Amino acid sequence: MAGILDSVNQRTQLVGQNRLELLLFKLVGPQRFGINVFKVREVMPCPRLTLLPKQDKFIKGVAHIRGQTISVIDLSKATGGPEITPDENSFVIIAEYNRSVQGFLVAGVERIVTLSWQDIMPPPEGTGKSSYLTAVTEIDKEMVSILDVEKILNEISPVSTELSDDVKDESFGKSIGERVIMIADDSTVARNQVKRALEPLGLNMVLAKNGQDALDQLNALAEGCDSIDEKVALLISDIEMPEMDGYTLTAEIKSNEQLRKMPVILHTSLSGVFNNAMVEKVGAEDFIPKFHPDELATAVKKWLNKKELS
Structure with a gap:
């Protein structure tokens, strides 16, 4: 997995051309998922995790990575699937969302693929409000699900939408x-x-x-x-x-x-x-x-x- 995120400057040229790169990974089972490479800081084998008292049930533990303590979320469990048991095939995807850095525990990481946003489609009708899908696409004649990470994070640590009194102005x-x-x-x-x-x-x-x-x-x-x-x-x-x-x-x-x-x-x-x-x-x-x-x-x-x- 070393070098999977190399040449970031080259990848930024895709932005503005309605194109993206997806990092493909698996949770528990054969289904493949994707995350935008621009959200990803690093991909690494699952490090030793430390449990914290009264931590959220979806937090697998915390890891000290490059001078920063990062919470590692079991991405399968957080989306209603079975718990991931870390082993030699497990990876942690370090990603930055909403001004904070999180780690996502996944069962395996595959490769990066380049796609057009036109190939990324909304979730099928009928998936419902409880769905964790934000989009889907087809790769190698198989459906790849793109997770609504903002929904997952908001359920673990809800974001405040309250305005300060000096900003509010109903008129x-x-x-x-x-x-x-x-x-x-x-x-x-x-x-x-x-x-x-x-x-x-x-x-x-x-x-x-x-x-x-x-x-x-x-x-x-x-x-x-x-x-x-x-x-x-x-x-x-x-x-x-x-x-x-x-x-x-x-x-x-x-x-x-x-x-x-x-x-x-x-x-x-x-x-x-x-x-x-x-x-x-x-x-x-x-x-x-x-x-x-x-x-x-x-x-x-x-x-x-x-x-x-x-």
Whole structure:
């Protein structure tokens, strides 16, 4: 597994081309799963784990890795499967989500594959709200499931969506009248986190389940208008989404005369130095790492105020 994450700089060139790389792994059984390589810091054989008193039932233990103490989550048990028993085939995927670093215990790691986001599809209808799938794809004629890691982490350690008193302002929504804020994210948990965080601003919000859904909704709303900002005041979009990622969505918006005036805030758990360059390249107005409700609400107020003053 040494070198599996080499050439990161080369991989960042895929971003903005509606492409991604998936690290394939297994839990218990033959089913394969995937995680975006850009979320992954390191892949390593499972180290010795230390148990903590009263630790969450899904936490296998903690490990001291490169000067940092990291919780290791049994990814199978956390998604309703059988517990993983660490052995010589077990690995820990060290990943960064929502400004924190976690380890995910998996039963085996396979390889990295390069795909188009167009090949990544939403979960099948009927999977239900309790599903841990955020997307699926087909590799080697087999289905690969992409887990909603934000949902898993939120169940283990719920994220606060409460705004500070000095940020709350229920009258703020009146300044944009009947116009709405659109929230695009493939994670149901993440969409609802953003929605709850912005409700104290008195905003009307509409939701989109991925980039393609957001673009379709925007084009439909723009029909008969000179500009979409007559109806949609601002878009908050995740970056990694099935069918169309947030960078491609932003580029499509900024190249469309009817849509381009609408401010776009990219709001993502993706980390890395390439983000700021990509935000500038595709023309987004702002980039906010997930998830700090005050920072997000402050950015929304900033760009809505700028729009009103322009």
